Amino acid sequence: MTISKLLAPGTRHAIPLVLFLLVGFAAPLLAVIGFSFVPARSFSLWQNWGLGNYIEIFNSTSYLSFLWSLGLAAITVLVLAVICYPIAYGLARVFGKYSTLVTLLFTIPLFVSENVRLYGWVLFFIKNGVLLGTLKSWFGIEPESWLFTNGIIVWGMVYVYLPFMLFPMTLGVSMVPDQTRDAAFDLGATRWQVFKEVELPLSMPGIMIGFLLSFVLAVGAIAEAKVLGGQQIIPISHDIEIAFTYAQNWPLGAALSVLLMLVVGTLVLLVLRRFDLDAILGRR
Amino acid sequence: MSSFKQSRRNFMQNSALMAAAFATGGVAGLRPAFADRSKELNILCWEGYNSAQVLDPFRESSGATIKAESLTNDPTMINRLRAGETNVWDLINVNNPWARKKMFPEKLITPLDRAKMEPYFDKMAPAFKAPYKWAMDDSGAQLLGMAQRYGPYSFVVNTDKVSRDAAEDQGWDLWNDSANDKKYGILESDDWNVFNICCIAGFDPFKVHTDEEVAKFTETANKVFKGAKVVGDIATMNQALVSGEINFHMTGGTYSASPARADGTAAIRGITPKKGPMEGGKGGISWIEITSVVNNPDISPLAVQFLEYVQDPKVAHTVAFAEGTFNPVAQMGNPECFSLFTKEELDAIQYDSLEEEMARSVEYDIVPDYDKLLDVMTAAKRAASGG
Structure with a gap:
């Protein structure tokens, strides 16, 4: 019996793609997982596997970096939610023909590399730079520089991840049918009730996707803390980078990466269980 | 025409094998052994x-x-x-x-x-x-x-803030003076930073260290990273020096200061300390x-x-x-x-003091217990997180 008789045509035609995914996606991931079990500071997968790297991580202060990454990502997502909802509402309902222009203003910076944009902010915020230099020469005031502080890291993350929250959210808000809103008003709901009972729940799919997307990206952020924060905070992604470069400890870096994937994966799954995306998207 | 006997399925299988070989071996894996590499x-x-x-x-x-x-x-x-x-x-x-x-x-x-x-x-x-x-x-x-x-490679100062003489005399003790907290940066060059923290702690980096020295290294690394205003790359260090965010930064020398000097900021200068804890009482390191x-x-x-x-x-x-x-x-x-x-160009590379700076420096060598010290330093960096 030939393979063509064993497998349905759909499965057969999916084989190239499955192979491509196995080689391009699963294999590197498996290699990282494999490396996390080999002895520290070694470069070959084929040796005695053990849990040494994980034990080392649990005995170290690595948890600080995990907490910083998760904390910064959580703050970023909250700030983004507050900033993006009004803009998303505007894009979907208020700006009308100017929506395209506003959307373009938010997307054009994406064509410039993140690092270049962050270095631009350094020149803006640095002592005697665009902001402080102008304040000094025009008004004679010299406030302390904000560069290389924790606050500026959050600023940078909010700035970089804004589109990833804004556009799913805009989609969410635009999914709310006008009729439901009108019906609520007709039935005597206040503006607040319409927002709370109608608009927010109905735009939740977009909001949730925005939350998840910006959170997952922000947990892996590294450039903001490095460039704007002057490494005043060492997020977990930076710890991983140090392990793979200066420390030449690939197994430790791999174990940190696996733990990060587990932590983020668990959090995302928990959220997805609480908010069933399929259900809120109306597929079931 | 019949010489090409490959069926579509065979072709797919072979393609997959090729893809796998490519992914596991990289480009080199596909390169025939001993190809012509004259070009x-x-x-x-x-x-x-x-x-x-x-x-x-x-x-x-x-x-x-x-x-x-x-x-x-x-x-x-x-x-x-x-x-x-x-x-x-x-x-x-x-x-x-x-x-x-x-x-x-x-x-x-x-x-x-x-x-x-x-x-x-x-x-x-x-x-x-x-x-x-x-x-x-x-x-x-x-x-x-x-x-x-x-070139010599110890640290860099803005001579408008700390004079060359003062920096050369005080040497690595600049980092032991708590009055300098938040006035200095650290170049992200972790291997060299290990050498420098040894120098600040008062012992030679290029030897096996005693437990007491490792303890002193830990204490010094914590102090130095806690007091740093910024850790970053060469461009960040030079920019922070020029703008006045910091007055000096460690790990640096001709190599890192020369772009700023070539740009016309002569006040930024690589410094080699006059004395230090290394062989012959030398305070600088060169590469x-x-x-x-x-x-x-x-x-x-x-x-x-x-x-x-x-x-x-x-x-x-x-x-x-x-x-x-x-x-x-x-x-x-x-x-x-x-x-x-x-x-x-000679001014940008500090040719005027090159010879004396090289004479005051020991040559960069391998630190036998580098891995241990680097781990301590990475933990210190992490502990200083959040300011």
Whole structure:
């Protein structure tokens, strides 16, 4: 019996793609997982596997970096939610023909590399730079520089991840049918009730996707803390980078990466269980 | 027509196999053993040798495809060879101790023809006359590489804030003075930062350290990272110095200060302390790059040609002022090469004090317990998180 008789045509035609995914996606991931079990500071997968790297991580202060990454990502997502909802509402309902222009203003910076944009902010915020230099020469005031502080890291993350929250959210808000809103008003709901009972729940799919997307990206952020924060905070992604470069400890870096994937994966799954995306998207 | 007997399914299977081979072995895995490499050269180097200014004339004259990848720390480059990339690279350019102490004993590089290459050393500055220690193996019989860029590398100050004399006198104690907290930066160069923290703690970095010294190192690393205003790359350090965010930064010297100096900010200056805890009471550390031929089973014949090409006075001058950072080159010992440097260029690389700074520095060497100290320093960096 030939393979063509064993497998349905759909499965057969999916084989190239499955192979491509196995080689391009699963294999590197498996290699990282494999490396996390080999002895520290070694470069070959084929040796005695053990849990040494994980034990080392649990005995170290690595948890600080995990907490910083998760904390910064959580703050970023909250700030983004507050900033993006009004803009998303505007894009979907208020700006009308100017929506395209506003959307373009938010997307054009994406064509410039993140690092270049962050270095631009350094020149803006640095002592005697665009902001402080102008304040000094025009008004004679010299406030302390904000560069290389924790606050500026959050600023940078909010700035970089804004589109990833804004556009799913805009989609969410635009999914709310006008009729439901009108019906609520007709039935005597206040503006607040319409927002709370109608608009927010109905735009939740977009909001949730925005939350998840910006959170997952922000947990892996590294450039903001490095460039704007002057490494005043060492997020977990930076710890991983140090392990793979200066420390030449690939197994430790791999174990940190696996733990990060587990932590983020668990959090995302928990959220997805609480908010069933399929259900809120109306597929079931 | 019937010679092509491959069915579509076979083709798919073969494609998948090819893809798998490609993914696991990289490009090198597909390269037939001992292909003609006369028109191909791969260089693993610090930035500068990968610049178009240096490579383009060689590309034109040889008609070859030249790939150069630049990295900014030695251990990573050497581990690339250890991880099996000896069949990819033809030349490797790293600092002094690695060729002699690690790469040659581990058979990662091959010796050069002494009769052919040593005459070039005789044209270099006097300190590099053949047989030059870092270019030779332990026995002194084999020539392992060619010298070119070098420089003192301790720390950098803005002399408008801290005078050169004060910085040279106070030396590493600048970091022991709590009045300087939040007034300094740290260049992200972790291997060198390990050396510097040893110096601040008051002992020689290039030896095995006692438990007491490791404890002192831990305490010093915590203090130094807690007090740092910024940790970042060379551009960040220079910008922070120029803008007044910081007054000085550690790990630095001609290599890191020269771009700012060339840009007209003469107040930014690499400093070599007058005294310190290293051999002979020296307080500075210097580096000398050695470029070696990789032990590639299928080595490009252009490898040695390239080493000769960069010895040319004009090319050596280009290497000194290639994009990125600017550095003195050993070939400046040849008047024909030296005459190509303008006054501004000499000023950018602090040529006025080069000799005395090199004399006050020990040469960068391998720290035997580097891994342990680096882990301590990484933890200190993490503990200082959040200010």
